[in-house]
């Protein structure tokens with residue numbers, strides 16, 4: 413299976429990125445991650461910890477092995493993964509049954525990263541959450557950081573690009589930008605959880621959005637109850 417690209421920008425909703433990464437890695441997918449400086453600000457505000465973009469360590473972002481072992485859904489996903497990847501683990505190294513994907517970090521200014529080139533093939537990219545600033549840059553074709561560049565590569569290569577905006581209300585400019593990007597092939601997937609699956613906790617709402625993102629990227633899993641099932 414090809415690698416996935418995840419970018420985190422400075423919109424509210426850091427918790428979505430953390431959960432998305434947990435899930436992708438748990439099902440054995442390799443992920444390329446890049447983070448904007450504004451995302452670091454929002455992450456600190458929302459989750460209380462600091463991500464060091466210059467000296468990135470996945471422990472700054474992802475839960476500990478103990479936290480993961482208490483998460484029954486993640487345990488189920490890991491057990492059910494059919495991936496053959498047994499790469500560097502963000503989880504317990506002692507867990508022999510774990511089939512965990514590899515997380516590769518790229519600095520947002522590193523235009524020499526593989527994901528900046530169309531010749532580096534991927535299974536798709538998601539910007540989660542996607543700020544209105546990043547949305548505007550993409551809509552106007554400006555690639556001033558690796559996030560913009562990787563996204564425009566996915567568009568030009570006609571690969572899946574999922575944008576997860578979080579803003580309300582929306583101006584006409586923002587709506588126009590979304591329309592423009594949708595016309596260019598991007599999937600606009602707002603961080604708008606549904607309530608028909610009877611959520612009880614914030615995690616239920618987060619999993620709803622993460623499930624919809626995974627559906628778009630062809631990652632098959634059942635994190636939340638599906639309508640009709």
Ligand SMILES: Cc1cc2nc3c(=O)[nH]c(=O)nc-3n(C[C@H](O)[C@H](O)[C@H](O)COP(=O)(O)O)c2cc1C
Nearest residue numbers: 421422423424448450451457543544545546578579
């Ligand atoms: C705490 C905090 C929350 C923010 N929430 C949002 C948001 O929900 N949506 C948004 O578009 N911008 C939000 N912003 C503003 C963006 O971070 C800002 O426009 C930034 O320039 C985006 O840069 P980036 O796209 O490179 O990450 C927020 C900023 C802060 C500090």
